[in-house]
Amino acid sequence: MAEQTNSSQEYTLELSILMPCLNEAETLGICIEKAQKSLRELDIVGEVIIADNGSTDGSQDIATRMGARVVPVVVKGYGSALMGGIMAARGVYIIMGDADDSYDFSNLGPFVEKLRGGWDLVMGNRFQGGIKPGAMPPLHKYLGNPALTRIGQLFFSSPAGDFNCGLRGFRRESILKLDLQTTGMEFAGEMVVKASIYKLRVAEVPTVLSPDGRSRPPHLRTWRDGWRNLRFMLVYSPRWLFLYPGAALMIVGLIIVVWLLPGPQKIGSISFDVHTLLYGAIAIIIGFQAVTFAFFTKLFAISEKLLPEDPKLNKIFRYITLETGLMVGTALLLIGIVGSFLSLTIWSETAFGTLDPFKTLRLVIPSLTCLTVGLQMVLSSFFLSVLGLKRSSNN
Known part of the structure; x- marks a missing residue:
């Protein structure tokens, strides 16, 4: 040396x-x-x-x-x-x-x-x-x-x-x-x-x-x-690497899902239906994962003294706690379970035969999205609480 x-x-x-x-x-x-x-x-x-x-x-x-x-x-x-x-x-x-x-x-x-x-x-x-x-x-x-x-x-x-x-x-x-x-x-x-x-x-x-x-x-x-x-x-910038792209994906995906949930839409001669709805749902899932990565990275970097304490982040975590994440995640899981049950009921009405995908996927895709994001939120909340243990013990 x-x-x-x-x-x-x-x-x-x-x-x-x-x-x-x-x-x-x-x-x-x-x-x-x-x-x-x-x-x-x-x-x-x-x-x-x-x-x-x-x-x-x-x-x-x-x-x-x-x-x-x-x-x-x-x-x-x-x-x-x-x-x-x-x-x-x-x-x-x-x-x-x-x-x-x-x-x-x-x-x-x-x-x-x-x-x-x-x-x-x-x-x-x-x-x-x-x-x-x-x-x-x-x-x-x-x-x-x-x-x-x-x-x-x-x-x-x-x-x-x-x-x-x-x-x-x-x-x-x-x-x-x-x-x-x-x-x-x-x-x-x-x-x-x-x-x-x-x-x-x-x-x-x-x-x-x-x-x-x-x-x-x-x-x-x-x-x-x-x-x-x-x-x-x-x-060194979780905001630009994860948070902003993730938030943008979630917003765009949510707009697409809300727009196509009632039924197919047309812009000029172009028709948008469940295939576009699926892309919107995937954008929400990936975007949410990127946003959680931003928090993971920021908390880890602060705990390892790679980045200084962030007053804005501390203020956010006064309101976003483990319990809050679990409640919201559980609510999304329940919505997904209810939607999945309704899809199963519709399928049973045809003796579990062939379904029209353009109708059923309009319910299945949002239900699976809620299940996926809800489970991610529950797991992420626990992981964030683990990352925050050292910080809370020092406060």
Whole structure:
């Protein structure tokens, strides 16, 4: 593992400039030189930390020779390297950036100014500062980064306008409290997501992105790392992953069922009957399951300290209790049983012979829907009460 220090250590420096490193011998020297120049010009007592993730090209020797502090990090991954460096840093503030000479470490004054002003996280914004020709692939510039940024803003009300900018500064103590867990490229996104969720003060400064100074391909893998970032944001937002899609399915399904329950309907020359009714019923069932998953995920994440307590959720659970769920679920089960009994009675009138499906399914489908949702509600209520045991014992 990395060289580690206690998170509550006494800070001995104002600023640590942190660079993750994996075979960056081509550009590491110029990045360290620029960072040291920045410390001198800003008259800051600080350090340059190289979080080395197992380089085999002599990067460690370059860093040591230039006066930087090398922190070995055994666990592979961009996030692992950064976390190892953060834990080992002695600065009140940390500014992190890639060691490929794409970010200008000699111009850190705006970051320091914001950090001294009380901001917890100061993000660089490459779209405001400028992206030099060849510095960012068109797919990243016009689709990947803007899309992930918009999703982050929508899901988490993040103020960041460039979600994946690698140059950023933060108060070490504030970021350690977020208990960041990811080990790969999604670490940068996790930091912004959790900073937004936990209501840290987040600011931005324009940042220029230059072409990568290395001759080899970057460590970033477009589709793999893009998916990992998107996956993380979805998992951390049960509302958008489960609740909103589930609620939409239930509403659409309920509208279809109510519309077709009296009989077939026509829109223009198109006729809708029991087949569409069945799709509506399935939408209700799947939608209800998705909504319950949203509550399961949220409660589990809160109990595991992955997400903070949600006052809105606490207010909901004052009214939605185990007993409430059991009563509503039981009522739906009874409605389904009554409907099924009526269907059986209708069938018996034909001596259990052939029935007209267009008539009988109009009763059978809603009955089965009530039975399914009712049973789901009863089981979900018990499961939610189990998830809530730890929370209720702590209150």
